Amino acid sequence: MTNYILEMRSITKRFPGVLALDNVTMHVERGEIHAICGENGAGKSTLMKVLSGVWPAGSYEGEIVYEGEVLSFKNIRESEEKGIVIIHQELALSPYMSIAENIFLGNEVKGRTGLIDWNETDKEAALLMARVGLKEKPNTRIMDIGVGKQQLVEIAKALSKRVKLLILDEPTAALNDEDSEHLLALLRHLKQQGITCIMISHKLNEIASIADTTTIIRDGRTIESLDMSDGNVDQERIIKGMVGRDMTHRFPAHASHIGEEILRVENWTAHHPNDHTRVVVDKVNITARKGEIVGLAGIMGAGRTEFARSLFGHSWGTNISGKVYINGKEANVGTISNAIRSGLAYATEDRKRFGLNLLEDVKRNISLASLQDFVKHGLVDDNEEYRIASEYRTSMNIKSPSVLSITGQLSGGNQQKVVLSKWINVKPEVLILDEPTRGIDVGAKYEIYQIIQRLADEGKAIIVISSELPELLGICDRIYAIAEGRITGEATREEATPELLMTYMTQEKGKH
Numbered sequence: 001m002t003n004y005i006l007e008m009r010s011i012t013k014r015f016p017g018v019l020a021l022d023n024v025t026m027h028v029e030r031g032e033i034h035a036i037c038g039e040n041g042a043g044k045s046t047l048m049k050v051l052s053g054v055w056p057a058g059s060y061e062g063e064i065v066y067e068g069e070v071l072s073f074k075n076i077r078e079s080e081e082k083g084i085v086i087i088h089q090e091l092a093l094s095p096y097m098s099i100a101e102n103i104f105l106g107n108e109v110k111g112r113t114g115l116i117d118w119n120e121t122d123k124e125a126a127l128l129m130a131r132v133g134l135k136e137k138p139n140t141r142i143m144d145i146g147v148g149k150q151q152l153v154e155i156a157k158a159l160s161k162r163v164k165l166l167i168l169d170e171p172t173a174a175l176n177d178e179d180s181e182h183l184l185a186l187l188r189h190l191k192q193q194g195i196t197c198i199m200i201s202h203k204l205n206e207i208a209s210i211a212d213t214t215t216i217i218r219d220g221r222t223i224e225s226l227d228m229s230d231g232n233v234d235q236e237r238i239i240k241g242m243v244g245r246d247m248t249h250r251f252p253a254h255a256s257h258i259g260e261e262i263l264r265v266e267n268w269t270a271h272h273p274n275d276h277t278r279v280v281v282d283k284v285n286i287t288a289r290k291g292e293i294v295g296l297a298g299i300m301g302a303g304r305t306e307f308a309r310s311l312f313g314h315s316w317g318t319n320i321s322g323k324v325y326i327n328g329k330e331a332n333v334g335t336i337s338n339a340i341r342s343g344l345a346y347a348t349e350d351r352k353r354f355g356l357n358l359l360e361d362v363k364r365n366i367s368l369a370s371l372q373d374f375v376k377h378g379l380v381d382d383n384e385e386y387r388i389a390s391e392y393r394t395s396m397n398i399k400s401p402s403v404l405s406i407t408g409q410l411s412g413g414n415q416q417k418v419v420l421s422k423w424i425n426v427k428p429e430v431l432i433l434d435e436p437t438r439g440i441d442v443g444a445k446y447e448i449y450q451i452i453q454r455l456a457d458e459g460k461a462i463i464v465i466s467s468e469l470p471e472l473l474g475i476c477d478r479i480y481a482i483a484e485g486r487i488t489g490e491a492t493r494e495e496a497t498p499e500l501l502m503t504y505m506t507q508e509k510g511k512h
Contacts, residue, residue: 004065005030005165005196006051011062013046013055017401020046021060022220028165028213033187033197035211035228037204037242039441041399041411043220044200045089048167052086053079066165083164087154089173089439090352093142100125100138103157128156132186148179155186166190167198172206173439176300176467184210202441204235216241243443250442251474252450254493255457258477259290262343262461263430264325270310270317280306280317282485288430288461293452295476296465297501303485304465305349308432312346313339326429340369343429347419349438349465355419358408362400363389365407366421392421397447413444420451431455432463437471449475469498481505 006028013021021043028034038044049055051064053073064071066082073079076086093102103125111117125138132152142150151171158166168187172180184206187197201207207214208228216223216238223241226233263286270281280303288294298304309316311324313336324331324342331342339346348354356365366389367374374385389403396417400410407418416436423431433452437445452475456462466472472479479496481489481504489504491497 003030004028005067007063007065008047008051009063009065011047011050011060011064013043013050013060020220021050024062024217024220024222026215026222026225028196028198031191031194031196032212033191033199033210035207035214036198036200036217037202037207037214037238038217039242039413039443041414042217042242042441044217045169047217048086048169048198048200051079052076052084052167054086080161083162084167085158085161085163085165086167087151087158087169087171089170091147091150091154093150093153095143096141098139098141099129099134099136099145099153099156102142102153103128103160105157107160124160125156128159129153131159132156133182146179148175148182151175151179151183152186155190163195165196165198167200169200170202170439171199172201172203180206202439204238204442207238208235214238218242218244239442242441250446250470252446252453254453254475256291256293256477257457258292259459261287261289262327263288263463265311266323266325268307268311268322268324269320270306270314271319273316273318276319280485281310284322284482284485284487286463286480286487288463290459290461291456292478293456293462293464293476295472295479296463296482297469297472297479298482298505300467302482302505304482305434306485307482308346308434308463308465309348311339312336312344312432340426340428344432345369345423345426345428345430346432347423347434347436349435351415351419355422356407356415358406358415360407361404362393362398362407362410362418363403365418366392366403366425369422370426388425389421392425396421396451411440411444413440413447416440416444416448417451420448424455428460430461430463432465434465435467436464437466437468445471469501472496472501473498481507483507 004027008024008026011021011024024047036044050060053076056074057072100121104121108116109121109124122138132155134149134152136145171183175183187210190197211228213225214228215225265284265286268281268284269279272278272280284307296304306316310320311333314320314334315336324333326343333339333342333344352358363385367385371380374380386403393403398417399414407415437448452462464476473496477493479491479501480487481501483505488507491500
């Protein structure tokens with residue numbers, strides 16, 4: 001007698017010109033944490049949208065059997081009524097409303113008069129917040145709490161709907177290590193309460209630590225389901241299933257041809273834009289040479305992104321001082337256009353918010369930072385724009401039907417390739433990449449690493465900011481560590497170890 005809470009049988013989903021899901025079958029046992037792995041574009045999110053009614057019955061083939069009953073959901077509300085709740089990677093919270101209002105949005109607590117009972121709303125919200133470990137007041141606005149706590153609000157919202165099956169799509173993608181560990185501990189606690197969880201994640205170490213079963217999907221098909229209690233299942237085993245090949249070497253072969261110095265930054269200092277007394281970048285000195293990949297390591301809040309953005313057109317920070325030399329000449333980087341003209345480019349860590357126009361097509365996103373180069377007689381040369389974008393689509397292996405595809409419909413890894421194409425097209429001397437592989441799968445990461453290595457081989461200086469030490473150790477020629485806005489150490493590829501970098505990253509001011 002099986003104890004399945006969910007069976008998805010032979011699910012097939014087609015979009016125009018694309019077979020997104022091809023006869024996918026999976027089983028989820030009651031009370032387990034079930035992980036779903038696969039490369040970007042493999043069909044993971046599409047499968048969960050079928051399950052939750054985002055893609056309604058009739059738009060796919062196959063059967064959903066939930067608690068022993070064949071169900072056909074017409075919309076998300078119908079699946080929620082059965083206790084199936086999905087939390088998407090892009091959180092669906094209203095920033096200007098309170099935590100309590102967001103928890104009960106669309107499911108308001110009403111009094112006998114039919115009006116919202118705010119006292120009861122706050123009381124019930126406080127109980128749900130306590131269950132997920134949120135200590136804020138119920139009237140705290142969403143915009144005033146971090147992303148980690150916003151995830152907890154989403155889970156509290158799911159609990160308010162008496163969730164039985166909780167689906168989380170990349171729940172820790174935007175979280176730091178501490179928030180991620182808190183979220184995973186909460187999922188273990190929910191499991192003890194009998195709530196079943198399905199978690200889509202690229203973070204294989206998290207899957208190894210929390211999942212009971214892992215289903216691997218590749219190219220829209222179920223490859224296998226692995227019992228994680230089996231001692232033979234490790235990260236390499238999962239990766240092989242995801243990409244269809246062994247990836248013993250997760251980083252490309254590294255043959256550096258380092259030339260003369262391209263970039264020198266001296267005594268770079270920046271103050272917080274909202275608190276001018278607070279120094280967030282403190283007398284930073286760094287260099288980068290032709291063909292060199294330079295890493296910037298630091299814990300969250302260390303000042304890595306603030307340094308990069310203040311350097312690139314002063315787009316973050318105020319009261320900025322210091323000097324920048326590019327190819328030996330002092331450069332004016334005080335505006336983004338001047339920074340680009342000087343030979344700098346910066347690919348942001350937040351591609352969806354700052355890096356791309358998700359409503360625009362691939363072609364326009366690639367040309368956006370260098371649009372002036374496509375202007376002839378006061379008009380954008382559409383044919384030239386199309387030609388250049390098509391070249392990047394081929395050379396960067398951007399998986400999209402054409403360059404006229406809407407960028408927001410691409411997978412995370414392919415969106416990241418569009419961002420890189422945009423900045424490569426301005427032909428920079430120095431390219432700063434802020435978390436270039438965040439939220440993308442192992443196979444796509446390898447492609448990004450190959451692109452970075454290719455750019456270095458072409459003689460560009462690359463600065464990589466990353467929260468993943470193995471990534472920095474795997475691709476960089478030299479790594480700087482930053483803590484509390486100051487450079488606290490530097491190590492060559494041969495010298496660098498996780499222990500050494502962590503020692504530098506956790507140094508307090510005055511101790512280096």
